[in-house]
Amino acid sequence: MYHRDLRLGFGRGVDPSSIRRLVPTLTNQTTTAPAEEFDSMEALLASVEAQEPRQLRRGEVVEGTVMGVERDGILVDIGFKSEGVVPAGEMHSLGADPLTKVKPGDKVLVYVSNPETSEGQVGLSIDRARGEQGWRTLQERFENGDIFEAEITGYNKGGLLANVEGVNAFIPMSQVVGAKPGTDGTNPLSAQVGRELRLKVIEINRRRNRVILSERAALQEWRAEQKDRLLDELHEGEIRLGRITSIRNFGVFVDLGGADGLVHLSELSWDRNAQPEDLFKVGDEVNVFVMRIDQDTKKIALSIRRAAPEQWEQLITRYQVGDVVPGVITKLVAFGAFARLPGPVEGLVHVSELVDRRIGHPEEVVEEGDVVPLKIVRIEHDRHRLGLSLREARTEAMIRGWQFDQDGRVTEMPEDAAKLFPDEAISLAPRFEARKERAAEESRKAAAAATARQESRADDQQARAAMRDDQPVLTAMQAAMQQAQADLAQQQPDAAAETPADQ
Structure with a gap:
């Protein structure tokens, strides 16, 4: 109050000396600045005004x-x-x-x-x-299509809530990645509160105080950018660390850091019979071998088994070229059949190595699930491949107790092979019996046909003999005349057929 009373006393006609006399008193109560600093009324007034609390205004x-x-x-x-x-x-x-x-x-x-x-x-x-500046910032991000991160502050039944630069925004459930209602009645959106999400403005209306964001659009665009970058960085033949994002019946998808590649079922393990869900789960980190990169379709083919070639070498150490071992047929293709040996390790039986005769398709000799004897004819360490042969194994296999039908199909396997593949041996028993019955039936039919042919041949011979016995014996002259008459009779119809044409 002293300062305000002092200001009211100042005005025109005030003696400057009176101001100087008041300076010591003023400075003792309001400021520690030396009195000699106030050389003018303006300086003193400025000092007094500085000590007054200013009035606040709404909107400041x-x-x-x-x-x-x-x-x-x-x-x-x-x-x-x-x-x-x-x-x-x-x-x-x-x-x-x-x-x-x-x-x-x-x-x-x-x-x-x-x-x-x-x-x-x-x-x-x-x-x-922050809001006023925030609206301008969000408008710029909307126009530029920028992607940014924001923290989720809450949720409701329709989606997530976020505050971006002081502006309240909404993310509909349809724009939240992986947001599906829980089977137990829980709201999956509650777990998102407090998380930082990558977002993009898809709608903004300052007048209606409305901002709509999308995680899905931001993620799609971000992953597209990352995929382009990865396609430029990746090289075929290199090994990368990735994370499994999805498991399907045909393989698994692996995220390499912004882009997914596919590991086909055949490239998951050296055991081709293994199922993806038995080997991996979503979130697992795995090393993958980059097999192919298609720049046109932007697809990346990966392999998990080729990223660990030492596993194949360990599996193959028990085998040598020339060994005859049992194997299970796992897949038929036009050029041959894949077979899994104990271990497990897989090899290929080329179509020319199934039987001695020429066949159109492997299904003429083997079926998926068959246990057959196989001879190892080739081991390719650099390409991790096995060459197998059923044709070359057959002779030794028969000595060991294997049995085959006339088409080359296995109809019985020895006990040692059944011990190596007990489940397959049980399931194959009805198949083997059916093959034996079919072979026996074909043998009976073949024997009956042979008997019928023999009987028919015997009947023909008897008939010809009887005809010879019934005809009178001709002299050589009679036989010659009979033949001449037959030739003449044959010539006369020919001449009659040519006469109209000559006229």
Whole structure:
């Protein structure tokens, strides 16, 4: 009050000497600055005005210092006669659980929403302080198609809530990646609160205070960019670390850092009979071998088994070229049949190595699931391949107790082979019996046909003999005349047929 009374006393006609006499008293009560600094009335008035608390206006943005954190908001010192209060509902731009994001002594930028409340405090807002600039920022991001990260602050039945640069935004459930209602009745969106998501503005309307964001669009665009980058960086033949993102009946998809590649079922393991769901689960980290990169279709073919060639070498150490071992036919193709040997390790029986005769397709000799004797004819260590032969193994196999039908199909296997493949041996028993019955039936039919042919031949011979016995014996002259008459009879019809043409 002393300062205000002093200002009211100043005016035209005031003796400057009186001002100088008041300076020591003023400086002792209001400032520690030396009296000689106030060389003019303007300097003194400026000093006095500096000591007065200025009046706040609604809409001002000022900086303050956090003085305390309460249950329902924070107290902020903004240099005014009263403390400012920021309710928790005006702090969403700080993220989920905003009261944990500040502490006493922190500097914050606040918006004056009420210069003086009924409690005599200043109503402040952190969100609105950031909001005006935030709208401009979001508009620029929308126009430029920018992708950014924001923290999820809440959710409702329709989607997620986020506060971006002080602006409340909404992410519909359809735009949230992997958001599906839980089978147990839980809301899957609740787990997203507090997480940082990669987002993109797909709709903005300042007048309606409406901002719609999409995680799905941001992820698709981001992954497309990452895939282009990866396609340029990847090289066929290199080994990369990836994470399994999806398991299908035809293989697994592996994320290499922004782009997925496919590991086909045949490239999962050296055991081709293994199923993907038995080997891996989503989230597993695996080393993969880059097999092929198609720049046109942007597809990446990967292999898990080729990333661990030492496993194949360990499996193959028990075998040598020339060994005859049992194997299970796992797949038929036009050029041959794949077979799994004990271990397990897989090799190829070329179509020319099935039987001695020429066949059109392997199914003429073997079926998937058959256990057959196989001879190892080739081991390619550099290409991790085995060459097998059923044709060359047959002679030795028959000595060991294998049995075959006339088409070359296995109809019985020895006990030692059944012990190596017990499950297959049980399932094959009805198949072997059916083959034996079919072979026996074909043998009976063949024998009956042979008997019928023999009987027919015997009947023909008897008939010819009887005809010879019934005809009179002709002399040589009679036989010659009979033949001449037959020739003449044959010539006369020919001549009669030519006569009209000659006329």
